Amino acid sequence: MIKVQKQKINISEENKKLLKKKIGAVVNFIGVARPKNSSGKIHYIEIEHYPGMTEKKIKEIEVYVTKKWKLNNCIIIHRYGKIKPGENIVYVGTAAQHRNNAFKACEFIIDYLKVKAPFWKIEQQKNKKIFVKSKKKDEKKIKINY
Amino acid sequence: MIKVQKQKINISEENKKLLKKKIGAVVNFIGVARPKNSSGKIHYIEIEHYPGMTEKKIKEIEVYVTKKWKLNNCIIIHRYGKIKPGENIVYVGTAAQHRNNAFKACEFIIDYLKVKAPFWKIEQQKNKKIFVKSKKKDEKKIKINY
Amino acid sequence: MKIIYFSWLKETLGTSEENVRPPANIKNIDNLIKWLSAKSTKHRKVFLKSKSIRCAINHQIVNKSSKIKNKDEIAFFPPFTGG
């Protein structure tokens, strides 16, 4: 299941859905807005996305990882809009029979979201807006064939 | 924080503790009792442990990973006693500034728990008790120096 | 043809989308970028950085030699920074 939403992610609700099925391992990733970066305090971040394309790209990765790592279930939720430090930004949950698959799938999804899903982050500092730059390291990490 | 306990793990309570701190990434692993194995249906599992030594070994790994992967927080909870299929067995939660560290630490902890913490699993099938055997693969995976 | 802009491109241009009708000789993204650059100072400013600008046609990431059609939705944006 995938969602692109404005409101905070209810992590325990999502986890309950994963734990319902007859599985052996659940792995979660929760991305959280940080209160500062190297250049100073962040008042809030703002995430822009490309409605339509975003959902499509996330759906593609859901289908890909579910098959590749034989997941019983997979939940991907990414927020957009204003997000305060300490709030969740993104939730990835994978459920599988065995832990290795759940771990690999979860890590792959978040790596993918970083570089393949149309989201853009802006950090609002005291007197300036910073358009966050993508990391070369992240772009190199992700290799997909589908 | 570590716990060795009989009762079910309240995952959302534990996650709340991780999300309190000023962090960028949280990774969770939840191990779940499976309803069957290759030889048939499992009515319940029973986990035995070595009180005193168990806590000590888990504490050791908490200290090690927290330092090695610069974690802001780390929670490890392992149950013992009778556990029904679908119930959680073990919870590992790691919180860090960056996702790579949270993932690596979380996966390392669960690999470690499998082979270095004194727990023994028994599967109760219809007419027989199966003392679960350790997996060579798991034993090979874990390498620690501390 | 609908053009959409995101992130700093939108900020610099002061608009998130526009409808354009490029002439027949504008056949691919590269042509379109040159043509758009001539529209205004702001457009020129944005597309000066075209090396770091990515493009999608109808929600598919494409490279700059990709052909464009009149009914396409074309989006320009910097590399993604979600997650």
Added chain:
Amino acid sequence: MKIIYFSWLKETLGTSEENVRPPANIKNIDNLIKWLSAKSTKHRKVFLKSKSIRCAINHQIVNKSSKIKNKDEIAFFPPFTGG
């Protein structure tokens, strides 16, 4: 000296612990295993599989040549299967 057994060792022996006083020539785990094996048929049955049995002295995993002392708590068990 307190001896503790876990998992199938406990099941086979029918007991989870016992207090023993081995003679002075029982100096290490290997000696202790041989000495315990002679105690009963059940003990012998358990320690026949000594290759797959692990051991801890006072909560520390040790190998079979490790020295033992009278006040030690010694545990025998199969490889761990938690997690």
